[in-house]
Amino acid sequence: MVKHTPMMEQYLKIKAQYKDAFLFFRLGDFYEMFFEDAVTAARELEITLTKRDSGQKEPIPMCGVPYHSAENYIRTLIEKGYKVAICEQVEDPKAAKGVVKREVIQLITPGTVMERSMLDDGENNYIASLSHFEDGSYVIAYNDLSTGENRLALIQQGWEAVIHELYNQPVKEVVISPELPEERQDVLREKVNPTLSYQKEADLKGEHRPLCRHLNDNRLIEGFSRLINYIQDTQKRSLDHLQEAEVIELQNSLSLDMYSKRNLELTETIMKKGKQGSLLWVLDQTVTAMGSRMLKKWVERPLLDKASIERRQEVVEGFYRNFMERDSLRDILKSVYDLERLAGRVAFGNVNAKDLVQVRRSLQKIPTLKECLLQFEQKEVRELAENLTFPDNLVVLLENSLVEDPPVSIKEGSLIKDGYNPQLDTYRDASKNGKKWIAELEQREKQETNIRSLKIGYNRVFGYYIEVTKANLHLLPEGRYERKQTLANAERYITPELKEKEQLILEAEEKSVDLEYQLFAEIREEMKNHIPVLQSLAETVSAIDVLQSFATVSEENNYIRPEFSDHKLSIKQGRHPVVEQVMKDGSFVPNDVFLNNERNILLITGPNMSGKSTYMRQLALTAIMGQIGCFVPCEQAELFIFDQIFTRIGAADDLVSGQSTFMVEMLEANHAIANATDKSLILLDEIGRGTSTYDGMALAQAIVEYIHDHIGAKTLFSTHYHELTSLAESLDKLKNIHVRAEEFEGNVVFLHQIQDGAADESYGIHVAKLADLPENLIKRASDILEQLETNWDGKETARPEAEPETESGQLSFFAHAEPSNPPVKAKQGQSEQKIVEELKNLELFDMTPMDAMNQLYQLHKKAKNQQD
Template sequence: MASEDTPLMQQWREVKARHPDALVFFRVGDFYELFNEDAVEGSRLLDLTLTSRNNGGSKAPLAGIPAHALENYLRKLVGFGKRVAICDQVEDPALAKGLVRRAVTEMVTPGAVFSDALLESRRNNYLAAIAGDAAGESEVGLALADLTTGELTVRRVPWEELTDVLGAWQPAEVLLPRTWELFPLPGAGTATLTYRGDWLFDPRGAAEELCRHFRVANLAGYGFETGDQWLAAACGALVGYLAEVQPAGFAGLRPPTVERAGGAMVLDEMTRRNLELVETLRGAGTDGTLLKVLDEACTPMGGRLLRRWLLAPLLKPDHIAARLDAVDEFFQGDGMRRAVRDALGGVRDLERLAIKVGAGRATPREMLALATSLDRLPLLIDALGNAKSSLLSILRDGLEPLDDVREAIERAVDPETPVSIADGGVIRQGHNADLDELRSIRDGAVDWIARLQATEREATGITTLKIGFNRVFGYYFEVTRLQADRVPAHYHRKQTLANAERYYTPELKEWEEKVLGAEERIGSLEQRLFAELREAAAREVPRIQRVADHVAVVDVLAGLAEVACIRDFVRPVVDGGFALEIRGGRHPVVETMMPREEFIPNDVKLDEDARVMILTGPNMAGKSTVLRQVGLIALLAQVGSFVPARAAHVGVVDRIFTRVGASDNLVRGQSTFMVEMNETAAILHGATPRSLVLLDEIGRGTSTWDGLSVATATTEHLHDQVGAKTIFATHYHELTRLSDTLDGVTNFSVAVREVGEDIVFLRRLVPGGADRSYGVEVARLAGMPETVVARARQILQELEEQSAAAAGNAPDPAQQLGLFDGGGLPHPAVDRLRQVNPDALTPIQALVLLADLVKAARN
């Protein structure tokens, strides 16, 4: 501490020492001030004017913001991934002896944000914690919490899957042991990485922290098992971190839910990106995504749940069937669906409201919003009254009306309540006798003062006399300067203005004290009554959260049925079989961007006898659309949604893998082809016979023969070794000859029609392979200069003629091995090899035979 520091700066340094990695917003009057290094960084990030403050003979850098504008600046800082310590005055300046005491009342970090202005209503804001033996080794424990909804989930994750899991959850902040600072964290993306001492992640200490927080003797009741030490470590570290970011205490965090492998599909980054599930390939907003098409949820928590469902399709047919039964019942029952959605229309964000109530943050209007939402529950329960499906029945029976909570709020809070409790008028008339009496005293005094103005005008003859009030000077008589000479002697001057004088009288002062005394007591009593109401509601937060969970699921199921009605989706058959058969399948997003009659549906069938489809056709014919729509239909079916098709039969897939498009990663020194090979390698290592593999153009980033070789070997591996259902869209027409040698390969193409020099894209799948890519025609359609197109046609014709001539002069097939020879005449060397018995050869004979075969092969 600098010896010349003022008391204020000493106080700031003490706070900063406890929060060295945060910007300290230090409350001084009506402003939040940033000092020293915080001021320099804050002025740069927030475009604030950097000034200085006298600090006992030296100058301290200073930047400040108005307190009322705090949220606007916090939004920017959270976007930059910064931590902010809000240091408020925690005692009344009027009662303080010396410097007003200050303390950090809240830490705002990317993963610990509570203000609606800083959050997206239809997207969770996750804080993650990871614990394990060491970065990069074996499994880790992963805990994920959304502090705005109270959700807390833990799971074991193999290190090699961490990228995919984090990518799906997309936490805003990740908490890590300090010793992991030297290791890159895969899959963190744009998340803020926060490091804390390794002791916080100690399994035993973390488990004790969890038991203390949730007031239990052990964690077995939450599903923790022997060997889950890193789950407890991650979860306990996260809960311990809450004590830092919420020093005033945090209520509403739910007991942890332990997720085990095998319940939901893990979607890798390529699949999430290529199928454009929740973000487009451009990464800007949800327009053009599957989420945008499907989101007919009426409530914010329904919208958040739908997003989570899309990123974690189910793997168990019975769980999928339960969702499909519920969607089907809503789909068939128009009346029930409309009634449910009407009831949901008035429901606000119960999850986040419950957290605000539990944390003591709920404003009077938010308490009313909670009551208004609960008022819709009886309507929702009635709408579900005749539900037959097992899932809807369970949800209906779990919907508690919570009339006691709603009635308590409605009895206490005025329907016309202001935004802030400080504005007064929050508590309803008739709720508290003492409050009503104080208000009567205040209102009577105010009425008397209002009548006094007329009385004094008549008594003094000053027609411009009026009574005014402000918080500094209280009540006063105001008289213009022109009539000041007529003011009676018993008026006492209070304030002089440019054009008027202000006065008071003993009588006015007496009534002012009655008004202000009553106002002060009213304010204190209203604050106490409101705090008691909020505390009573906080005790019911677990009940509110259970209801919110049920409401969200009902909302998503009814929304999926609404989409099915609007978009003409059908219920898929989902089972544990291998086959994937789609009749009249459509792309759920693309079809929304064009008139229904213009989208051409297609049939696709993959089964054990035909598990690999080689899909050829010209550019722009729609091969990529077919690939994506197959992946989306399979995913939708396992989410529990109806699908865009005339009919669909989906055997549950354990993973969906996609490799679409071309990109590079120059930062890591990876070319387009290297990225393509990395993605393909990940698929070949991760796919199983139960997977769905969708490939678009493998091997195009290198020479033709290199690329064709890689594409061929990849297809053979998927067919022979993996056995996964595969669609491979390609311009390597040579791959279609694989159907001659591999039993499970079929060929399909996207049909086109040539009309003179033009081509018409029919966008329909037909059996057989294509023999042309029509690249020159597509170049013309793209607007290439006509001279370039004409020259390209000329070159193409010359190359085709050269190829035909070369084929005419080719050696006899009996003298040449082909890449795809599966029939025809054998090579003499091969013929001779078939006749050799290697066990009967001496070493000398083997060497002579090898020399003869080499000579034959070279001829």
């Protein structure tokens, strides 16, 4: 059996309890790590890996980080998805018998960070738990430890709905049962990419039961218990700021699956995974951190209730109409700090005096904010003022107690105002007068000894001292000074009188610092009683900030207030809110959209790059903007309130799951068809292009017919299968529209205008030309297309002679082809038609030059084989 030192035995015993975390083991001024922790940490943190002799044959791998700068290293590990267990000494080393006792005082995980430097001001930091029940239902519980928010969702639509719900939230960590099947854990890792943690079933602890007292579903209570118990077990401290669990009524908000949130780029872009270029980027004119977080939540969960939407619209209109008052409102809000997270820090115990001063300054702005809101004419705006609770007692406490600019440390004094505490004033007076006495003593000693350079100083080792240069030592009276320290050019002395005064001064300063910390702790405890008021105030201020942001954006970008209809959707001169911001030159071309219960499918044809996808996306984004209460980018709008939005826009392989572009396309299409209702919006772009021409066309037509006959959802369906335009003759609720493009001097000109009717061609070769494919390739493709179109009736298609080698030494395309005998016409017609279809449906703009060469070669080979 391997025998370790007592300290290492202690380390291994504690580490065994935290196998999935780095153990930051406190040794003096460092947090040390050993064994595999050290090897991995050294690599991830890019620090030196050393070794420690532990009496074994092989030294133990070891690395460490300084205690005073550990936060930066912890942040790096947390951002990479790791957990960190902080193990501290919990007894005085001087009183310890043997190894100093150590315990883990906190487990820091991606979902439970509280340090400001580890949090994004504009985004909630959610940890979630997932619980599964025998009836097939799931409960997802969300918590943002930094704000105290608790929310619960009951999912009864199966596992796929669970993944969509988790994907749509910024979840950093998911707590699950160890019994959740491994394959489902793998799906969570692949689709949601959280840190996974484990918590068995447990009853909710007594102090937290009030948080779910209004819940009457045992599944919700059990799901909530798993999450709260995990947080309590890992944080090991007060959680007084946790709010009552709010049940998310999923049926009360517009549902956006993971595909739609990604494809529509609501909160981040597909390519860069950043906020810039998303709908959130356009709408965010908030001026507080908590307002920015609330805006993101609203975008992710648009409303379904018309009355609730219109209440928001009334406030936005009030802010919109009164520019001067809104500008004043924004200035006031800029002075309000993040009350939501400050309240969390108070409860958590990591708040400092600067934080409390921020609370004080924020609260001092509330009466001014209230007065500003009352200046608006809109009744709904004035009602917001009534929800601004002003905690007078707390403000008075903070005004009377804390200095204006306190230090960051709460254990070194200078926090509390004079006059707040009589005993503190006494200590400060003793310290102040003592220092005055020291200054007077220095002047007296200079006069009595006639040493002008004599000075009285202080350091922590020797206390107060009298310093005399060696050149003046002969002037000192004998027997009066006691030598304390010798320097190179001076001697330091003390006197009995100086030591006596020193004791009084230092005692007063020490007691003063201790008392200040005690008073600060009392203020912090008193603030905990006001946390619910602060949280309520933060919620109201956040809503005000979001609504003024809507008004500001609407005025700057010329948005209008939409109306809502139960049976139709009508948008005149609609614009894409993001694209028009990117195209600041004003060149964006607006378009109309009209759908109703009698004409609910628009079949869109037109060339690539003409704007079909933009047109589809702008409809969805306009609908979302309307349903969160914002004004919308158009000249006039009557919107339909959608219950769900489904999108299939763009092509992408799911490499992790081994699924091709076409499989992903079919899965997303199936998700829409299986879940859509007649109140949904479906956007399908180029369905069927990932397979053969006839397969793709057949699937596309069947999907359109199914939506038309069985679902009745309002649908935009774009396609290059021009044959589908004939569906307008058999499907009475379908209408053909196209994006206008024209050919000019051999080039295609995109007009980006939506017009009635079907497009006459796809201009694929013209788009390929814009992509700078080789000129001889473009010419050859044009020749093939012309011949195929000319000989559509099955007549002989002329073929080029083999071309000579080019100057560069490379053979031109198909130079190896040999002339063949004339084809047998009876066998040619059907096969040639297939070749024509394949050529017509080539997506040249999506190909690389090499892909295009290969495709053309294959078509040429097929044509040659038919003639042979």
